Amino acid sequence: MLDEGLKSQLTAYLANLRQPIKLVASLDDSAKSREMLELLNDVASASDKVSLVKDGDDARRPSFAIERAAGDASVRFAGLPLGHEFTSLVLALLHVGGHPPKVEPEVIEQIKALDGDFHFETYFSQSCQNCPDVVQALNTMAALNPRITHVAIDGALFQQEIEARQVMAVPTVLLNGQPFAQGRMSLEQILAMLDTGAAERQAEQIKAKDAFDVLVVGGGPAGAAAAIYAARKGIRTGVAAERFGGQVLDTMAIENFISVRHTEGPQLATALEQHVKDYDVDIMNLQRAVGLVPAKAPGGLIEVKLENGASLKSRTVILATGARWRQINVPGEDEYRNKGVAYCPHCDGPLFKGKRVAVIGGGNSGVEAAIDLAGVVAHVTLIEFDSQLRADAVLQRKLASLPNVKVITSAMTTEVHGDGSKVTGLTYKDRGRDTVHRVDLEGVFVQIGLVPNTEWLKDTVALTNRGEIEVDHRGETSLPGVFAAGDATTVPYKQIVIAMGEGAKASLSAFDYLIRQEPLEAAEAA
Known part of the structure; x- marks a missing residue:
């Protein structure tokens, strides 16, 4: 699973473990479970303070917990923590294993003093650059306070789960089964939401x-x-x-x-x-x-x-x-933000695998987004207000080569439609013919500047x-x-x-x- 370079780096990092930790795997006979087992074997072989057991009984499979031998800390990954989340895995191993996080002492004390039982669930995608901050912050909290637990869930792998919970943007965080927050958050931001007196003290x-x-x-x-x-x-x-x-x-x-x-x-x-x-x-x-x-x-x-x-x-x-990011400011945009209306194709694109989406904007950002999404989704409709795309020629040539992309120019988006819980389509006006058209789809990515x-x-x-x-x-x-x-x-x-x-x-x-x-x-x- 890991190449020799990563194995060597991991061995060096895990030399900082201060306490024994245990990897508890919950697996099935899927290919992803076999990949996870290979990854966990690589991790366990990197330090004699890490042990691996395969008798986990978690309902999400494949998944694994990182547990402190003393039993007072646990974090879980449902899915493979690779891509942007590999660093999250390494830090979780270190922090559960007693290596102190790089957090100000007063913040550590604030985490330890939180009163209550907090079970966090975070949906991430491996291509999301915003997700690691959230995953790492909640893992750190779980490593410092035994009344806090956290599971990071790869939304692309647990597609049925994200559809049932109507998760349409990452990172999405649930607390004790209820929606807590979406988007990039720092450790301090999460603490401010939990510790209501923190803002007043800081003021x-x-x-x-x-x-x-x-x-x-x-x-x-x-x-x-x-x-x-x-x-x-x-x-x-x-x-x-x-x-x-x-x-x-x-x-x-x-x-x-x-x-x-x-x-x-x-x-x-x-x-x-x-x-x-x-x-x-x-x-x-x-x-x-x-x-x-x-x-x-x-x-x-x-x-x-x-x-x-x-x-x-x-x-x-x-x-x-x-x-x-500039908004299109049409009916439905605010209502369906993070319910199909998105602004980060790298982060949220994997959640729309096999679905139809639109990209609003024909500049470099819009065309790059359409190219990226075309490799994941079923179909991309790119809508540009001007009579021609404004992206660099090399990007336009790449876009034109993709079979599942349709470009509509001289078009003004007028409304985003939904069923009350998620996006179902959009309407645009053909500026040349003064006619109105509807496109049925599940996602709208806005890329129209700043x-x-x-x-x-x-x-x-x-x-x-x-x-x-x-x-x-x-x-x-x-x-x-x-x-x-x-x-x-x-x-x-x-x-x-x-x-x-x-x-x-x-x-x-x-x-x-x-x-x-x-x-x-x-x-x-x-």
Whole structure:
């Protein structure tokens, strides 16, 4: 199952086990069970602290549990944890085996203090880059608290189960048999949902913070670069981010980041966060900004209001809030989100195996999504508003070679239809003939570009009619002391490498602004 290189790496990792663990397999006579047994034999042979038994009685087959010999921790995988989930397997082995997770001590104590019995089930797909964060977070919790259990389920393998439970997006998490959450979540986000007093405690901690010299709002590539460049100047730097990594977390293959031939979004996001943590930067994650109050005088304190009721103050602010997937804004889209309407073909595509889907959008993202989905689903209908596709020629040629793809141009999607629980079709208008048509299908993947996360800035800084923050060549906005960088701004070409450069430039501009101001006491007294 595992090649020699992976076996060697696994042996090295499992040398960190502190306690014996047991792999308990529940198998049948299927090919997948034979593959699982081969994988488990490879794992067991990598350490004398790992034993394998094959008499498991779990109803999901194939599946296996990783159990601590002391009996106070257990996590389970239903299906093969390969692809993006292989790392989840390795970490589960280590953490159940007593190797401490890389989690802040206060977070560990918060997990151990959770009061109640929590049985989590997570549906994942091996191609989903969002799923490992959720699987690993819940596995870590199960390894630390004996009243928490977790099973990670490969939705593509247990197709009947996901249909019965109407799971149409991954990751989907159930708690004690009831829907809990969908989409990428960090460990801290999950804890905040379980520990209802955590947000209030965090708000009080934020209120007590001293003013910053530079406060970065946003934790994507632009925000990370801005924070590093500010911290290197030796000034007090903070980052308030709704989710560190930003949209990069939702990006699959990255092959145009100069000097790095290939990486994936989650890996890059982890590297960004670690690089920022190498410096003296106060990172405040899971913080949504909702208001900006300008300084009373140049050089004075600017206030950023947060959703939890707290506020942060700083002499300069760098806005790097990024962008999100644009919606088609038609009836049925919101109603059937994660019930057939999806935005990540890599994540959710395997759940539509053998079904009919549509892709909305004929740019690079839309055509790439159609190509990927065509290898999984029965049929893809690509719908483009313009009279022709806008994707690169090489992508269009690949798309045209696929027998199960139909392209419809000059078409405006007008409605997503469903039966109350899942998508059943969509309607589009032929813009040339002014006729309306319905397409029966089970999934709709929206790929029509980005919208900047700037709604909270209306009436404060100058925005374009598209909501982008207007900046000059130095990254300055219309407000003194407020700078901006990345996909939320008017800078053209929304690329990671450009966002990083713009973040660095905005930070240098903020520092230049600071050294030209009066001391804070004088500015505040003015």
